[in-house]
Amino acid sequence: MIPASESRVPSPESRQLPIAVLASGRGSNLAALLDAHAAGKLPVEFKLVAGDHAGAPALRNAEAHGIPTFALEPKSFANRREFDEALFANVAASGAGLVVLAGFMRIIDPLVTAQWTGRMINIHPSLLPKYRGLHTHRKVLRHGDAEHGASVHFVSAELDGGPVIAQARIDVRADDTEESLAARLLPFEHRLMVACVAAIARGMLCQRDGRTWFNGAPLAAPLKLDGDGRLAAA
Numbered sequence: 001m002i003p004a005s006e007s008r009v010p011s012p013e014s015r016q017l018p019i020a021v022l023a024s025g026r027g028s029n030l031a032a033l034l035d036a037h038a039a040g041k042l043p044v045e046f047k048l049v050a051g052d053h054a055g056a057p058a059l060r061n062a063e064a065h066g067i068p069t070f071a072l073e074p075k076s077f078a079n080r081r082e083f084d085e086a087l088f089a090n091v092a093a094s095g096a097g098l099v100v101l102a103g104f105m106r107i108i109d110p111l112v113t114a115q116w117t118g119r120m121i122n123i124h125p126s127l128l129p130k131y132r133g134l135h136t137h138r139k140v141l142r143h144g145d146a147e148h149g150a151s152v153h154f155v156s157a158e159l160d161g162g163p164v165i166a167q168a169r170i171d172v173r174a175d176d177t178e179e180s181l182a183a184r185l186l187p188f189e190h191r192l193m194v195a196c197v198a199a200i201a202r203g204m205l206c207q208r209d210g211r212t213w214f215n216g217a218p219l220a221a222p223l224k225l226d227g228d229g230r231l232a233a234a
Contacts, residue, residue, distance in 0.1 A: 017201035020048040020096035022104040027058025029102035032190035048094035084112040110157035118207035120155040132160035137178040152196040163212040166223035168192040191229040
């Protein structure tokens with residue numbers, strides 16, 4: 001039996017990690033994962049793509065790739081916990097061993113996240129623990145930061161909390177706007193997400209005892225994304 005505090009990895013026989021992706025909108029990170037899988041760079045099996053908006057482009061993209069999809073309407077449930085329990089019951093039924101939050105714009109109930117400790121990751125457009133929540137590009141510019149970036153982390157009950165796995169960094173330019181900063185960061189987000197999911201699928205990354213482990217050792221600092229799109233020690 002795999003401990004709840006450790007990420008599930010594929011057995012040598014399966015060689016593919018079953019994953020579910022949750023998305024609320026366009027799903028550009030999902031598209032990056034699909035492209036990497038098609039190129040033979042991502043040893044996963046897409047079991048499900050789900051969300052909270054039936055019309056989300058991410059779901060249409062998944063359907064075009066033959067991936068099962070569904071959406072639940074939050075207003076149909078009495079509260080957040082009931083919605084989350086219904087959503088994740090479907091996720092569990094899909095057989096997914098890892099849940100990837102790829103632009104899923106909802107805070108998940110703590111009792112639900114606890115059931116997926118070490119088996120759910122999220123990407124956030126900031127260098128965590130800086131700037132949790134929304135409007136991260138605006139906050140970077142407002143504070144005059146010289147550097148911006150994105151983080152992939154294991155999900156916990158805390159908003160944009162949980163052990164950070166890896167980060168990608170970019171310089172902030174003098175003429176940057178929120179829009180230009182977001183546009184320049186997005187390709188790095190895509191590469192970071194692909195690299196992290198691939199490392200988990202290959203058994204290189206897991207969460208154990210509240211920490212991120214890489215190649216059998218706990219990380220002292222988040223991994224970094226190098227110029228080749230690979231994860232390396234900071």
